[in-house]
Amino acid sequence: xxxxxxxxxxxxxxxxxxxxxxxxxxxxxxxxxxxxxxxxxxxxxxxxxxxxxxxxxxxxxxxxxxxxxxxxxxxxxxxxxxxxxxxxxxxxxxxxxxxxxxxxxxxxxxxxxxxxxxxxxxxxxxxxxxxxxxxxxxxxxxxxxxxxxxxxxxxxxxxxxxxxxxxxxxxxxxxxxxxxxxxxxxxxxxxxxxxxxxxxxxxxxxxxxxxxxxxxxxxxxxxxxxxxxxxxxxxxxxxxxxxxxxxxxxxxxxxxxxxxxxxxxxxxxxxxxxxxxxxxxxxxxxxxxxxxxxxxxxxxxxxxxxxx
Amino acid sequence: xxxxxxxxxxxxxxxxxxxxxxxxxxxxxxxxxxxxxxxxxxxxxxxxxxxxxxxxxxxxxxxxxxxxxxxxxxxxxxxxxxxxxxxxxxxxxxxxxxxxxxxxxxxxxxxxxxxxxxxxxxxxxxxxxxxxxxxxxxxxxxxxxxxxxxxxxxxxxxxxxxxxxxxxxxxxxxxxxxxxxxxxxxxxxxxxxxxxxxxxxxxxxxxxxxxxxxxxxxxxxxxxxxxxxxxxxxxxxxxxxxxxxxxxxxxxxxxxxxxxxxxxxxxxxx
Numbered sequence: 001x002x003x004x005x006x007x008x009x010x011x012x013x014x015x016x017x018x019x020x021x022x023x024x025x026x027x028x029x030x031x032x033x034x035x036x037x038x039x040x041x042x043x044x045x046x047x048x049x050x051x052x053x054x055x056x057x058x059x060x061x062x063x064x065x066x067x068x069x070x071x072x073x074x075x076x077x078x079x080x081x082x083x084x085x086x087x088x089x090x091x092x093x094x095x096x097x098x099x100x101x102x103x104x105x106x107x108x109x110x111x112x113x114x115x116x117x118x119x120x121x122x123x124x125x126x127x128x129x130x131x132x133x134x135x136x137x138x139x140x141x142x143x144x145x146x147x148x149x150x151x152x153x154x155x156x157x158x159x160x161x162x163x164x165x166x167x168x169x170x171x172x173x174x175x176x177x178x179x180x181x182x183x184x185x186x187x188x189x190x191x192x193x194x195x196x197x198x199x200x201x202x203x204x205x206x207x208x209x210x211x212x213x214x215x216x217x218x219x220x221x222x223x224x225x226x227x228x229x230x231x232x233x234x235x236x237x238x239x240x241x242x243x244x245x246x247x248x249x250x251x252x253x254x255x256x257x258x259x260x261x262x263x264x265x266x267x268x269x270x271x272x273x274x275x276x277x278x279x280x281x282x283x284x285x286x287x288x289x290x291x292x293x294x295x296x297x298x299x300x301x302x303x304x305x306x307x308x
Numbered sequence: 309x310x311x312x313x314x315x316x317x318x319x320x321x322x323x324x325x326x327x328x329x330x331x332x333x334x335x336x337x338x339x340x341x342x343x344x345x346x347x348x349x350x351x352x353x354x355x356x357x358x359x360x361x362x363x364x365x366x367x368x369x370x371x372x373x374x375x376x377x378x379x380x381x382x383x384x385x386x387x388x389x390x391x392x393x394x395x396x397x398x399x400x401x402x403x404x405x406x407x408x409x410x411x412x413x414x415x416x417x418x419x420x421x422x423x424x425x426x427x428x429x430x431x432x433x434x435x436x437x438x439x440x441x442x443x444x445x446x447x448x449x450x451x452x453x454x455x456x457x458x459x460x461x462x463x464x465x466x467x468x469x470x471x472x473x474x475x476x477x478x479x480x481x482x483x484x485x486x487x488x489x490x491x492x493x494x495x496x497x498x499x500x501x502x503x504x505x506x507x508x509x510x511x512x513x514x515x516x517x518x519x520x521x522x523x524x525x526x527x528x529x530x531x532x533x534x535x536x537x538x539x540x541x542x543x544x545x546x547x548x549x550x551x552x553x554x555x556x557x558x559x560x561x562x563x564x565x566x567x568x569x570x571x572x573x574x575x576x577x578x
Binding site (some may be wrong): 026027030031034049054097100117128129133134178244259263264278 | 312315316317319322323325326327328329330332334348349389390391393394396397401402403409412413417418419420421422423424425426427428429430431438446447449450452453457482483486507510511512513514518528529532533534543546550553554557558561565568569575
């Protein structure tokens with residue numbers, strides 16, 4: 001796009017290229033009106049809230065009190081920890097399984113179109129539907145998880161999957177993995193199909209083994225896609241709310257509390273009626289997310305630079 | 309040959325894992341709760357199709373459906389027009405703060421919902437839009453705008469500039485260039501964003517749960533949650549309710565699977 005003016009053959013035309021500011025403003029005005037009213041203004045107002053106690057019909061400036069209280073808040077620390085575990089574990093699980101599945105389909109398994117469509121389905125469901133289904137799967141008495149373990153004779157692994165504080169979080173991480181692996185697989189498959197076939201054929205001629213081919217040729221070639229998917233999955237998990245809300249509401253004992261569920265609870269469930277403190281949680285979490293995403297992008301750029 | 313069989317086993321196992329839960333819910337949706345409690349995994353012996361009208365009429369499903377349809381369709385129409393106008397402008401005109409403005413909108417993709425949701429609640433209350441479908445629609449437009457602009461901009465940017473110059477020499481006004489040149493060419497990308505936004509908003513839960521409390525204004529995800537609470541232990545009925553929610557998405561998926569996959573994966577492939 002940047003190179004376009006140089007390609008323009010007739011100087012006559014580019015001299016006519018005065019910028020039609022009227023049209024530019026008219027095209028952007030609706031989008032920016034909506035953006036300002038329902039995105040930018042709310043962000044500013046949340047930041048403003050975070051320095052106040054905000055009760056219905058009564059606002060009081062409290063300076064950094066909310067931030068000081070948040071620094072001491074054990075549940076918030078727990079929620080941040082859980083969300084980070086989720087946001088780091090999920091991308092690794094989803095994308096490594098997705099890569100293996102994509103390679104399986106890439107190896108020309110018959111019925112590829114069917115599998116591609118079937119695996120993608122979970123991501124189309126709302127978290128509410130998915131949450132209810134998985135509450136059933138994890139049901140102690142008749143859920144599929146325990147039923148399968150009993151059928152395999154692994155009675156001692158049978159347990160209350162989302163009722164046990166020690167494994168509730170991994171159990172929910174498995175649900176998002178179930179949901180998103182198919183999505184990642186489809187993207188990776190598209191990336192594999194866009195690779196130059198000579199490279200893969202050359203590797204085949206060199207007779208290198210599957211592992212070597214995967215590690216030295218395929219992964220480096222699809223690396224940009226892999227990194228994109230990692231960031232995308234990371235951002236998605238940093239926002240997670242619906243699934244937790246439907247299945248565990250953050251319990252048992254805060255073991256699945258995430259930054260989103262805790263903010264929601266403090267704002268709309270606790271009877272304090274104060275919107276100031278939850279706004280502080282939101283503001284701090286906002287900064288954490290921005291910093292994490294910037295750090296990730298920066299890290300991936302650095303590694304690219306080192307290797308090439 | 310052995311490795312091929314091994315591959316097939318993995319693929320089959322994963323398919324069971326991915327599709328099994330839906331199949332299970334589908335069988336339960338056609339069985340009564342007393343049948344289910346005898347054996348949760350039996351194939352339905354007698355198909356109780358009558359459970360579907362029962363679930364529909366015993367709850368406010370028709371209201372939830374209407375609300376969801378109204379909100380999603382109006383939000384998607386506005387999103388498409390507003391998003392396409394902005395995307396066309398970003399891709400078509402070279403002006404100094406173009407990239408800055410684009411970045412301002414684009415960066416909202418990573419904002420966690422909390423940073424706006426508390427203030428949105430206050431703002432909608434202030435303007436009498438709390439608990440109204442109009443308020444929810446406006447918020448949905450704002451939430452999906454960055455992604456829509458992002459997908460459409462990358463498509464518009466690939467339309468050759470010569471086409472616009474030709475249109476301009478032919479005496480087209482700026483608006484006509486957008487309406488009669490850009491939009492028709494961009495139809496595939498527009499269709500992608502329409503389907504993508506429809507699915508994402510149809511499933512949306514967090515903003516709805518904060519901004520809607522009135523029973524008559526509930527959208528489908530809120531309705532399902534409510535339905536689950538009402539039926540409590542009636543697993544069979546809840547399964548039927550879940551199927552009612554799943555079926556429209558599956559129908560859209562059957563007709564538009566390729567478009568939908570394209571939309572969901574747009575931008576992830578570099």
